Amino acid sequence: MIDIKKILIISRFTLMEILKSKILYNILFLGLGLVVITFVAHQFTYGAPQRVAIDFGLGALSLSSIAIAIFFGANLLKKEIESRTIYMIISRPVSRVEFILGKLLGLIGVLTMNISILASLSLLVYFISGGNFDSLIGWQIFFIFLEAIVVLLVITLLSLLTNQVLSILFTIFLYISGYAIHEVSSLSFVLNRVWLQKAINLYDFVLPGFYRFNLKDHILYESNIGGANLAATLSYSFVYSLALLLIIAYLFKRKSLD
C-alpha cells in the first residue's frame, strides 16, 4: 500500500534541497538570459516580432526544462545511492516505491517552478510585442512540461541501468531521435521501403516520440490543430509516463544498494 503522505514529505524535502543548491539558479539564469535575447531579437525583427518573441520564448522554456530534467534526473537516484544518503531514508518505514515517487515528484515541482517563471516572462515579452492570446500557446507550455516529465523518467530509468555519463548521452540521443523520427518517416526513401516503415513504427511505439509534444509550427503559422490531436498527445504522455514509472519502480525495488 502506497502512503501518499510519505511521498509528499520526500518530495517536499527534495524540492527544498534542490532549491537551496546553487546549480538550479545557474539554469534559471540561463533561461532568463535566453528570454532577454528573445526581447533583443524581437526588437531587431521586421514584420512579425511577436512570432520571434514566442518562438524564442518557447525555445528557452523547452531548453531549460529539458536541461533541468536531464541534469537533476541523472543525479536523482545515482547520487543518493553513491553518497549513501538513501540509507538514511529507506531505513525508515518508507518503501522504495514511495521513495522514488517522492524524489520524482520533488523534481517535477522544480520543473513546475521553472516553467511557471520562464513562461510568465516569455508571455510578457510576447504580449508587449503585440501578440494576441492563443490557447495553443497555453497547450504548448503544458506540453513542454509533459515532455520534460517524460525526459526525466527516461533518464531516471537509464540511470538505473547504466552509469551517469552514458545515461545523459543516451537520453540526449533519444531526445534528438524522438524529434527526427517524425521527419524521417515522411522521407520518400522510407515510404518506398515497407520494412523501414515497420522499423520506424516499432521505434515510435517503444521509444519516446517527443515530436508529439511540439505545437510550435501550429502556433507560428496559426494553423489549426484538432482537439482529438491534443487529447491523443495527452493520452500518449500519460500512458508512456505510467509505463516508464512502472518499469522504474520494478527495477528500483529489486536493486541491490551495496
Added chain:
Amino acid sequence: MLKFNNITKVFDTDIFTKSFTALEKVSFEVEKNTVVGFLGANGAGKTSSLKIAMEFIPPSKGEVEYIGLGSTRKEIFSKVGYLPERPYFYPSLTGREFCLYVGSLCDVPSKILKEVILKWAPKFRIDFALDRQIRNYSKGMLQRLGFLSTIIHDPELIILDEPLSGVDPLGRKELKDIIVEIHQQGKTVFFSSHIISDVEDICEKVIFLKEGKLHYEGKVDMIINKNLKPFSTIRYMRNDQVESIEVKDSEKQATIKELIEHNVNIISVNQHKPTLEEIFYKTKNDDRY
C-alpha cells in the same frame, strides 16, 4: 528481537572474476533490552550483515527475523533506528531540517519532533549547529547528527554501524554514555565496531565475525571468565615504595601470608583479567574462545 538464520551472502562481480562470499551461514540473535557488540576486523562482514538486516541488499541464502516488532516492513522499521557507517546527508539542508525530515517519515508529529530535538541535541552537543547547513559540519558533527536522527522516533531496536568512528576520545565517551542511557530506557542496541575496547566498555553480549563466519556469540563476562589466567598480581608497600609481584593462583595464599609475616603492607591483589582484545586478536590463530 533480531535474529539471523543461516545467512549467506555471495557477491557476484562479473564473469571474469570469481564471486566473493562475504558471509557464510551466519546465525545469531540480539535479545530484547540488551546492548550487543558486533565485532570483527575490517572486511569480516559486519556492514554486509547490517545491510541485509536493513534490506538494502538481499541475502543469497537464509533469512532475517524481527521478533516482536510487527508483521509488516513498515511496522518493523518504524521501531528500528539505523545509523550507517560514515553517514551522509543532504548538504544543503540544515541539521534541524534533516531531523524533521526523517522524523516525519516515521510519522512523528512535528511538535513531538521539536521536543525530542530540544531534549537530545544538547546531549549530542549538536544543538549549536542545528540551523547551519550540513555542508559546513565536521566529521564528528555529522556522526552526532546521524545519531540524533537515528533515535528521533524513539525506536525499540537501534542498529549502529561503527557509531564511534571519526569521533574524538571525549566524544566517544559521550556517545558511549548516551548508548548506555538509551539502553537504560529499555531499548535494545546492536552496534558494530572494530575497536574492541568500545564494545567491552558497554556491551553485555558480543558477536564476533571472522572472515564472514560467526566465531563467537555470548556474554562478555563469560568469555572473559573463561579466559582468566591463573595468575594474580600482588601490590604492596615496602620501604615507602610500591612494589608488585606476579604469582600463580596456587601460590597466592602462601605468598600473602609470607608478606604479612614480614610486616609488608599489601595494597591490592588482582587476578589477571584479559581484555576482549587479547582474547580475540592476540590469540587469532586459536579459534577456541
